[in-house]
Amino acid sequence: MRNFKMTISYDGSRYKGWQKQKETDLTIQGKLEAVLSKMTGEDILVVGCGRTDSGVHAENYIANFHTKCTWSNDAILYYLYEFLPEDIVVKSIELVNERFHARYNVKSKTYVYKINTNKYRNVFERKYSYHIPEPLDLIEMRKGAQSLIGTHDFQGFTNMKPSNKSTVRTIHAINIVENGDYLDIEVNGDGFLWNMVRIIVGTLLEVGRGKLNSSEVEKILQEKKRWEAGPLAQAKGLFLREVQY
Amino acid sequence: MRNFKMTISYDGSRYKGWQKQKETDLTIQGKLEAVLSKMTGEDILVVGCGRTDSGVHAENYIANFHTKCTWSNDAILYYLYEFLPEDIVVKSIELVNERFHARYNVKSKTYVYKINTNKYRNVFERKYSYHIPEPLDLIEMRKGAQSLIGTHDFQGFTNMKPSNKSTVRTIHAINIVENGDYLDIEVNGDGFLWNMVRIIVGTLLEVGRGKLNSSEVEKILQEKKRWEAGPLAQAKGLFLREVQY
The missing domain is CATH 3.30.70.580 (Pseudouridine synthase I, catalytic domain, N-terminal subdomain)
Structure with missing residues (x-):
């Protein structure tokens, strides 16, 4: 074969x-x-x-x-x-090689979440970005993101029901990049739980809007309660960018 | 009012x-x-x-x-x-001013036609560009475009049936700009006949593919026969970019 x-x-x-x-x-x-x-x-x-x-x-x-x-x-x-x-x-x-397995052999994955920060929605990008016209505090968002880097139990950042499966994952990097009218949140890690990237983004957006203090992100991580993290960010802004083997 | x-x-x-x-x-x-x-x-x-x-x-x-x-x-x-x-x-x-009229007062308009020249169609841009994976000779296309600049009778570049309405228009500029995987054909003129921009693009693409010599564009303009010009380029690649008053 x-x-x-x-x-x-x-x-x-x-x-x-x-x-x-x-x-x-x-x-x-x-x-x-x-x-x-x-x-x-x-x-x-x-x-x-x-x-x-x-x-x-x-x-x-x-x-x-x-x-x-x-x-x-x-x-x-x-x-x-x-x-x-x-x-x-x-x-x-x-x-x-016959043994290559697209899921088992993954070393890490990079997702990008695209946010349109313009005052008005862009009619040509409306299906490929989340539109947030309010100002976002990027410095605070970057601080909050720092708490998530490393190996942690991300039970609070998934909509998966608790089970005996491990919810420990490693995030290698979160880059928040301004790109004209767009803000790209790039997340690289060894694996992601169900909805994890979108909940991370939802939480960082709460920080960016000032509804959550950047120092609280670490607490949410430790408390492991889904309802303390931010809402699930819209699916249409999320892209799987690259898979490393 | x-x-x-x-x-x-x-x-x-x-x-x-x-x-x-x-x-x-x-x-x-x-x-x-x-x-x-x-x-x-x-x-x-x-x-x-x-x-x-x-x-x-x-x-x-x-x-x-x-x-x-x-x-x-x-x-x-x-x-x-x-x-x-x-x-x-x-x-x-x-x-x-109460007298401003969006159509009568137009001085000129700029259209842009977007071509994706990558080997594969871009799934995110598929509705906003025309996909042409074959190589295009931009030097010849630019030469051909030069013949269209100025005030001419564009009868050969419209799908409008001949009538007693004037088909004379002035094209001020045609810029063919490489933009990563994209080719933007920007056309500025004082007015455009029905389908005129798309027929100009279709004709320049015939030149780019080597099916038409750049020197023939001037002849087509003079002969005023629609069937000698290139085909109508797909609507989805065309954008009205700006209107000058």
């Missing part, structure tokens, strides 16, 4: 997230498996680097699949380009 | 163009008149700076309307912001 690694870009707006579901065919995994199965005549299982929620986008999502198909990389790429919907693009494909 | 000038940005994707039509309520003018009429209790007529075709976008479209409404500019702006669909934004509003 050949094992292919794919780099995928998608506009998540109309999808119910990455993961295949019985109730809907509007999932990225579902669309990819349908086209690859048709292409190969096999029952293709696509392994993704992780789930993305309904409405979340990806610039460079990584997935892999096994097949007996002997087509060239270019031929597969061309087929996918022609038959996938216009909001999903496989940007590159490479033959990898 | 007070006369208000508005600067409007819209994503034209789902609209049948600027101009109100009996058959559909999906027009920019129609949406604006409906909201302004509700706001004022009057039958508001919105005068636009010109028609844009179905699917064409605007960064800064100019329109005006007369009203007895005594609301402040900010209050009107806020009302429009709240009640217009999310793909239409009135970015500013100002009280102008």
Whole structure:
């Protein structure tokens, strides 16, 4: 069997997230498996680097699949380009070691959350950013972000119910970058719990608006209570930017 | 009566163009008149700076309307912001001389046509650019564009049927600018015939692909035959950028 690694870009707006579901065919995994199965005549299982929620986008999502198909990389790429919907693009494909697993082998992931800080919404970016016209205190936001760097129990920063699964994760960096009318919050870590990036962003935005003191972020982390952290930031502002292996 | 000038940005994707039509309520003018009429209790007529075709976008479209409404500019702006669909934004509003007419007073207009030259379509820009992965000869395109500068009869560059209306227009500038993965073709002129910018772009793209020699553009202009010019470039790449008064 050949094992292919794919780099995928998608506009998540109309999808119910990455993961295949019985109730809907509007999932990225579902669309990819349908086209690859048709292409190969096999029952293709696509392994993704992780789930993305309904409405979340990806610039460079990584997935892999096994097949007996002997087509060239270019031929597969061309087929996918022609038959996938216009909001999903496989940007590159490479033959990898049979043991490569897009989820198990992840070393870290980088997400970016895009905020439009202009007075008015941008009609062309409205599906790809969260519009916050009020001023944000970036110095305080950066201070608050510092408390989250490192290895911590992020139980307070997920909507996952407590279970016996570990909620300890390591965040390597949070960069808050001004980019014209936009504010990009880039988060890199070894893994993320359900909704974790969006709750981190929601919490930092509370700090930016002055509703939460930057020093309270550390307390929220220690208290591990979801309701003390900020609200879930809108899905449409979130992009999976890169996956490191 | 007070006369208000508005600067409007819209994503034209789902609209049948600027101009109100009996058959559909999906027009920019129609949406604006409906909201302004509700706001004022009057039958508001919105005068636009010109028609844009179905699917064409605007960064800064100019329109005006007369009203007895005594609301402040900010209050009107806020009302429009709240009640217009999310793909239409009135970015500013100002009280102008009662005689100001958004169409009659136009001195010139600038359109920009955006081309994505990357190998793959960009899922986030797919509705706001024309995707041309083949290489384009910019030097030849710029040469071809030069022939169009000045005052000419653009009969060959419109889908308008010949009539006794003048088809003479002046093009002041055509700038072809590389912008990362994008190519922006900016056209400034005193006025444009129906489909004229898209046919100019379609013709320059034929030159860029080597299907037409840059020296032939002048001949097409002189022959005034629509079928000698290039095809109509897709609407989704075209933006009305600015109107000069």
